[in-house]
Amino acid sequence: MSGLTQIAIETRGLSYNYPDRTAALADINIAVKKGGFTGILGSNGSGKTTMLRCVDGLIRNFGGTVLIEGRDVKKLSPREIYSRMGLVFQNPDDQLFAGTLWEDVAFGPTNMGFASNEIDRRVKAALADVELDGLAGKSIQHLSFGQKKRACIAGLLAMGHGILLLDEPTAGLDPMGEYRMMRLLAKLNRENGTTILMATHSVDLVPLFLDELIILSRGQVHRHGSPEDVFTAPEEMAGVKLRLPQIAELIHELKHKDNIPFDRLPLTVGEARREIIRKMGILT
Ligand SMILES: Nc1ncnc2c1ncn2[C@@H]1O[C@H](COP(=O)(O)OP(=O)(O)OP(=O)(O)O)[C@@H](O)[C@H]1O
Ligand SMILES: [Mg+2]
Numbered sequence: 001m002s003g004l005t006q007i008a009i010e011t012r013g014l015s016y017n018y019p020d021r022t023a024a025l026a027d028i029n030i031a032v033k034k035g036g037f038t039g040i041l042g043s044n045g046s047g048k049t050t051m052l053r054c055v056d057g058l059i060r061n062f063g064g065t066v067l068i069e070g071r072d073v074k075k076l077s078p079r080e081i082y083s084r085m086g087l088v089f090q091n092p093d094d095q096l097f098a099g100t101l102w103e104d105v106a107f108g109p110t111n112m113g114f115a116s117n118e119i120d121r122r123v124k125a126a127l128a129d130v131e132l133d134g135l136a137g138k139s140i141q142h143l144s145f146g147q148k149k150r151a152c153i154a155g156l157l158a159m160g161h162g163i164l165l166l167d168e169p170t171a172g173l174d175p176m177g178e179y180r181m182m183r184l185l186a187k188l189n190r191e192n193g194t195t196i197l198m199a200t201h202s203v204d205l206v207p208l209f210l211d212e213l214i215i216l217s218r219g220q221v222h223r224h225g226s227p228e229d230v231f232t233a234p235e236e237m238a239g240v241k242l243r244l245p246q247i248a249e250l251i252h253e254l255k256h257k258d259n260i261p262f263d264r265l266p267l268t269v270g271e272a273r274r275e276i277i278r279k280m281g282i283l284t
Contacts, residue, residue, distance in 0.1 A: 008034045008163050008195040009055055013064030016050055024050040025062070025219045032197050032212075034069075037189040039206045040199045041230075042216035043241035048199035049090055051216070052165045055197070056087040068163070083112075086156040090167035090199075092148035101127070101143065101151055102136040108159040126157040129184055146173045150181070157188075164188070166198040170205065178202065182209045204245045207231070207267035215240060227267055247272045 014028040025047050032038045040048045053059045055066055057073045066073040068084060086108075089095045098104035105126055109119045127133045130150035135143070143151060149172055156164060169185065170178040186209045188194045200206060206213060207227035215222040215230055217240035223230045231237070234244050234252055244252065245267050254260045260279055266272040 006034050007031050007067070008036065008069060009197060010067040010070075011051075011055070011064065012067070014051070014054055014066060015063035016054055016059060018050075023219055025054065027064070028219075028221055030214055030221065030224060032195060034195055035189070035193045036212060037186065037196045037210050038198075038212040038214065039210040040197065040214045040216055041201065041203065041206060041242065042199070043201060046216040046240075047219040048216055049167055050219075052087060052167050052197070052199055056085065056165055057081045058087070084161065085163040085165060086159055086161040087165040088152045088156055088167060088169060090171070092145070092152045095152045095155070096140045096148060098140060100136070101132060101138050101140060101154075104140055104151060105154045105158050108155055112159060122158040122160070123154075126154040129157055130154045131180065146177055149173060150177075153181070153184075161194070163195045164197075166196065168199055168201075170200065170202055178205060185209070201242070203231075203237075203242060204247075207245055215242070217241070228264075231265065231267060251275065 009030075009032040011028050011030050014025055016025040017023050028051060040051060042048050050059065054062045055073070057076065057078065060074055068076065068081070073081065096104050098107055102123060105123045106119050109122045114122065123136075124133070127136055130153050132147060132150055132154060135147065140148070140151070149169065153166070153169060166185070170181050173181055182205055185196055185198070189196050210227060212225065213227050213230040214224045222240050231244055231248055234249060237243050243249065244265075247269055248265045248267050251262050251266055251272055255262045262275055262279065264275070266275050
């Protein structure tokens with residue numbers, strides 16, 4: 001495979017000012033590998049939604065270039081974009097429109113021209129994946145906020161895109177729902193090879209699941225790398241209005257306030273447990 005086809009999403013000098021002259025994005029250069037699972041982490045107003053809307057071609061008059069599988073998004077028709085890539089909006093009310101849950105999830109595969117038994121199969125599987133299978137006939141407007149978020153994701157799953165863009169997919173879900181959503185996305189990524197780019201401010205969840213993180217601050221990339229590389233000192237995170245995952249915060253305090261000489265900053269409970277046991281001298 002050539003180098004080009006290995007990159008699913010690339011931005012070169014991506015910049016965007018809203019009509020009221022808000023500078024939302026400035027010179028964003030990122031590359032998401034095919035099959036990658038990347039998070040855009042940033043505080044409110046840092047530019048996450050704007051960036052996803054540019055990548056998805058919803059905003060087209062941006063500066064710079066966005067390439068989807070090597071093709072300039074400005075030169076792709078909406079149909080060409082939607083056949084490769086789906087975007088789950090931050091606010092489910094902007095996305096859902098049909099009468100019932102079943103109708104909403106069936107809309108995409110119907111539009112793609114699948115036969116009715118294939119549509120049924122896809123809708124059933126997608127609703128089961130997001131654990132809404134008991135609610136297929138329910139009116140969209142009577143779903144709870146968390147159920148609406150999951151309904152949006154089911155709508156995209158039923159289309160089976162190779163690239164998924166998700167704007168805060170776990171916001172508004174209960175703690176177990178957040179965890180399950182991330183587990184579902186990780187499974188799609190691992191088993192189906194779906195490339196995922198998702199915006200989030202959930203610093204505690206992301207290191208458990210994502211390969212790469214882009215920290216966005218005031219429309220610029222502050223850091224880009226593995227969660228281990230990106231999460232640094234609490235002071236630096238505070239500078240971009242974020243914090244460390246709580247587990248890393250604890251180890252950082254033990255290191256700097258209690259002088260326990262941890263070599264690295266664990267990001268998950270499992271890693272922290274191993275480091276603590278090692279420091280206690282129980283393991284050599
Ligand atoms: N339609 C708009 N017109 C003018 N300014 C906008 C518009 N939409 C967003 N902005 C501004 O652009 C900047 C980036 O907003 P954006 O919605 O991309 O941030 P975000 O990182 O998604 O934030 P959040 O975490 O709150 O969803 C903000 O300063 C915001 O006020
Ligand atoms: Mg947003």
